[in-house]
Amino acid sequence: MTLNRNTRIAAVVAFLAIVFIAVPAVISLSGRFDLYYTLTSVALLSIASAGVWLTFYIGRINIGQGAYALTGGYVSAILVMNHGWSFWLTLPAAGLFCAAASVLIGLPILRLRGVYFAMVTLVLTEVARLLALALPITNGAKGIVSIPLPGALSVFGITLIPDFATLQNSRLAFYLLAVTLMVVCFAIMYRLVNSRIGKLCQSLQQNEELASSIGVNIAYLRVIAYAVSSFFGGVSGAIFAAISQSIYPSSFTVTDSVNFMLNCFLGGLGYVFGPMLGTLVLYFGWDLLFQTGRFQLLIYSGLMIVLMLVLPNGLLSLAETTRKKG
Amino acid sequence: MAEMLEVSGITKRFGGLVAVNNVSFSVREKEILSVIGPNGAGKSTLFKLISSFLRPTTGEVRLKGERISGLAPHIAARRGVVRTFQETTIFKNMSVRDNVIIAHHLRSKASLFGFFLGTGTAKADEAAFGQSADEILALLGLSSLAHEIARNLPHGHLRALGIAIGLATNPSILLLDEPFAGMNHDETMRMVEMVRRLRERGLTILLVEHDMPAVMKISDRLVVLNFGQKIAEGTPSEIQANDKVIEAYLGSEDEAIGL
Ligand SMILES: Nc1ncnc2c1ncn2[C@@H]1O[C@H](COP(=O)(O)OP(=O)(O)O)[C@@H](O)[C@H]1O
Ligand SMILES: [Mg+2]
Numbered sequence A: 001m002t003l004n005r006n007t008r009i010a011a012v013v014a015f016l017a018i019v020f021i022a023v024p025a026v027i028s029l030s031g032r033f034d035l036y037y038t039l040t041s042v043a044l045l046s047i048a049s050a051g052v053w054l055t056f057y058i059g060r061i062n063i064g065q066g067a068y069a070l071t072g073g074y075v076s077a078i079l080v081m082n083h084g085w086s087f088w089l090t091l092p093a094a095g096l097f098c099a100a101a102s103v104l105i106g107l108p109i110l111r112l113r114g115v116y117f118a119m120v121t122l123v124l125t126e127v128a129r130l131l132a133l134a135l136p137i138t139n140g141a142k143g144i145v146s147i148p149l150p151g152a153l154s155v156f157g158i159t160l161i162p163d164f165a166t167l168q169n170s171r172l173a174f175y176l177l178a179v180t181l182m183v184v185c186f187a188i189m190y191r192l193v194n195s196r197i198g199k200l201c202q203s204l205q206q207n208e209e210l211a212s213s214i215g216v217n218i219a220y221l222r223v224i225a226y227a228v229s230s231f232f233g234g235v236s237g238a239i240f241a242a243i244s245q246s247i248y249p250s251s252f253t254v255t256d257s258v259n260f261m262l263n264c265f266l267g268g269l270g271y272v273f274g275p276m277l278g279t280l281v282l283y284f285g286w287d288l289l290f291q292t293g294r295f296q297l298l299i300y301s302g303l304m305i306v307l308m309l310v311l312p313n314g315l316l317s318l319a320e321t322t323r324k325k326g
Numbered sequence B: 001m002a003e004m005l006e007v008s009g010i011t012k013r014f015g016g017l018v019a020v021n022n023v024s025f026s027v028r029e030k031e032i033l034s035v036i037g038p039n040g041a042g043k044s045t046l047f048k049l050i051s052s053f054l055r056p057t058t059g060e061v062r063l064k065g066e067r068i069s070g071l072a073p074h075i076a077a078r079r080g081v082v083r084t085f086q087e088t089t090i091f092k093n094m095s096v097r098d099n100v101i102i103a104h105h106l107r108s109k110a111s112l113f114g115f116f117l118g119t120g121t122a123k124a125d126e127a128a129f130g131q132s133a134d135e136i137l138a139l140l141g142l143s144s145l146a147h148e149i150a151r152n153l154p155h156g157h158l159r160a161l162g163i164a165i166g167l168a169t170n171p172s173i174l175l176l177d178e179p180f181a182g183m184n185h186d187e188t189m190r191m192v193e194m195v196r197r198l199r200e201r202g203l204t205i206l207l208v209e210h211d212m213p214a215v216m217k218i219s220d221r222l223v224v225l226n227f228g229q230k231i232a233e234g235t236p237s238e239i240q241a242n243d244k245v246i247e248a249y250l251g252s253e254d255e256a257i258g259l
Helices: A007-029 A034-057 A063-083 A089-107 A116-134 A170-193 A198-206 A208-213 A217-246 A252-269 A274-310 A314-326 B041-049 B075-079 B098-101 B112-117 B120-139 B157-168 B187-201 B212-218 B236-240 B243-248
Strands: A151-156 A159-160 B003-014 B017-028 B032-035 B059-064 B082-083 B174-175 B204-208 B222-227 B229-234
Touching: A007 A034, A007 A170, A034 A063, A034 A170, A034 A198, A034 A217, A034 A274, A034 B243, A063 A089, A063 A217, A063 A252, A089 A116, A089 A217, A116 A252, A170 A217, A198 A208, A198 A217, A198 B098, A198 B112, A198 B120, A208 A217, A208 A252, A208 B075, A252 A274, A274 B098, A314 B017, B003 B041, B003 B157, B003 B204, B003 B236, B017 B059, B017 B204, B017 B222, B032 B075, B032 B187, B032 B212, B041 B082, B041 B174, B041 B204, B059 B120, B075 B082, B098 B120, B098 B157, B112 B120, B120 B157, B157 B174, B157 B187, B174 B212, B187 B204, B187 B212, B212 B236, B222 B236, B229 B236
Parallel strands: B032 B204, B032 B222, B082 B174, B174 B204
Antiparallel strands: A151 A159, B003 B017, B003 B059, B222 B229
C-alpha cells in the first residue's frame, strides 16, 4: 500500500496507542479481564498466520503451520521442564528449532506446487500430532502439564521483565508480551515485503522459471521464506504453551492449520497486515456466532464462502477501493 | 572473432524420443546466430540445454571454455547465459519498470540481509538498478509504459519487455526463443533493428525464429535442425541454397525459407 510517509507514521502511532494504552485502559475500566485472553490469542494466532501469509507470498499454499506451532510449544515446554531453561531463552530456541526443521522438510517439499504442496503440508500437521503422541519425550496423550509461568528476565542484573508468577495480573503481562511480539513480527514482515526481498518473493509467486532465468536462486529463497514462516509458527506455539501452562498433541490440529490459512485469505493475500485483520475478524466472528448455538458452524462457513466470493482479495481490498475512489 | 559458446555433441532424450541428437556448433563473439527448423525439430529444447534448464543426456556446452550445461538456470545466468522464453514470459502483476528492476538481481552487491536492513550498499544497488532499468526501457521503446502493470501490455510490447528482462541481467550471450512470434510486419522490423542494436552494444545473440525473411535479414549464420539433428550450418545465402534444408521444409519451401 502506498500511503505517504506522514500518514504511515500516524497510522503506526495510532495503532501502538490503541494496543498498548487504549485496550488495557478500556479493559480495566469495564472489568472485562477475560478479553485479555481473547486478544492475546488473536495476537499469537496472527503471528502464526503471518508466517503462512509469507509462504503464500512465494506462491505456496501452506496448511501446515499447526505442525510448527505444536513443535514450538513442545520445544519450549521440554526445555523449561526437563532442562530448566528460562522461558525467555526457549522462545528463540523454539523459533530456531522450527526454522531448522522447516529447512530440512522444505528442501524436498518446496519443489511441489499448488495443491500438491498444500496436501503435503496438511499431512505435516497430522504427522506432528502423531509424533507428539508417539515420542517418549513428549509424554504421549497426557502431554506436558504444570509448566511454570515465565520467570524474570534479567540482563546484567537489571530486571527487564518481572517473574510472571509474582504479578497480580499475569493476563495483562501475557497480553503485552503477545502484542509486543506481534508488532515486532509485523514490522519484520512489512520491511521484508517492502524491501527488494518482497519483490523477489513476488517474482517467485508470479513465475518461478523466469525468476531462475534472471539468476534468482529460487530454491534458496523459498527455503528462507519457509524458515521465517515456521519461525513465527514456533514462537507463537511456545507462548501458547506458556499461557496455558500445558501442551498436548491436540493443542494444534489440522483445524488450526486451516484457520491460519483462512485468516490470510480473509484479510487479503496482497496485504502484509491482512493476516492480522483476518485473525481478529475470524476469531471474534466465531465467538459472536456462539449465540447461534448449533447453527454456529453452518453460518460461519456460509459467511466465509460469501466473503470469498464478494471479496476475493480480502477485507483490506475494501480499504484500497475506498481510497482510490476518494 | 573469438569463439564464445561451444556446443559439442549434445543429445537430449525424453524417454524414447531423441529431441536433440548429437548437435555441435559454435557461436562467435558478437555474432547473431539463428537456429531454424520445422516445428518439433528440437530448437526450444536446445535452448533449454544451453541455459541449463534441462540437463543433457550426453554432450556439453562451454562458454569461453567453461562448462555451463547440466548446472542450474540461475548459475548459467550468473555465468552470462540468459534465455528469454518462447511463451511470453514476464512477471505479470508487476509494473513494467519493476519487471526490469527485479531482473537486475545478478548485479546486486548487497546480500538479502543487506536489503532487509536497507544498508548503504543496498540503497546504492536500488538506485543503480532504477537508472539502468530506465535506460533499458528507453532502448526498447518502453519508457512511456514504465508504470503500466505488465499484464496489460499489448503483445508486441510484451515481447520487448521479455527482452528487456533478459538484458537487465547483463548477459554475455542472450538466447531469444521466437522473439518475433505474433508480431506484425512493422513490429518485426522494429524488433530486428532492436536486436541489431543489441549486438552493436557488444552482445552475442542466439535466436530461434520462424519468420524466415526476418531471420535471413538479421543473422550472420544459421544452424538448421530437423528431427533433432543438425542438417546444415552456414550464412543465409548458403542455407537458402542448401538442398537438405529445402527438403526439410518440403511443401512450403519457397515461401518458408524466403527464396
Ligand atoms: N519436457 C519434454 N518431455 C517430453 N518431450 C518433450 C519435452 N520437451 C519437448 N519435447 C519433445 O521434443 C521435441 C522437440 O521439441 P521442441 O524443442 O519444443 O521443438 P521446437 O522448439 O523446435 O518446435 C518435440 O517432439 C517435443 O514434443
Ligand atoms: Mg519451440
